[in-house]
Amino acid sequence: MSFIKRLEKNIAKLEKNIEKKRVEIESLRVKCESHKITRAEFNIKKKQIEEKIRSMDSRVRALQGRMAREKRHLEEKAEEKQKKKEEKAEKKRRE
Numbered sequence: 001m002s003f004i005k006r007l008e009k010n011i012a013k014l015e016k017n018i019e020k021k022r023v024e025i026e027s028l029r030v031k032c033e034s035h036k037i038t039r040a041e042f043n044i045k046k047k048q049i050e051e052k053i054r055s056m057d058s059r060v061r062a063l064q065g066r067m068a069r070e071k072r073h074l075e076e077k078a079e080e081k082q083k084k085k086e087e088k089a090e091k092k093r094r095e
Helices: 002-033 039-094
Strands: none
Touching: 002 039
16 A cells, blocks of 8 residues: 555645646736746746646646555455355355
8 A cells, every 4th residue: 555655645745736837827826926037038938837737737647546446456456355255155165
C-alpha cells in the first residue's frame, strides 16, 4: 500500500502546484488590467504558465492511471490468494 500512498501524495502535490499556477495567471491578469504589464507580456507569460499546467496535468493523469493499475493488480492478487485458500479447504474436506 505504500506505493499507492506515494502516488496519491505525488498527485496531491501536483494538483496543489497546478492551483498555484492558476493563481499566478490571475495575478498576471490583474497586473495587466491595472496597466502594470503590457498585454503582450501578459500573453507570453500566460502561455508559458499554461504549458507548465498542461504538463503537470498530464503527469497527474499518468499517475492516476498507474494507481488504478496498481489497485487492480492488488485486487487480482487478493482474489488469487483467496482461491488458493478455498482450494486447500476443498482438498481437506475431500480427504
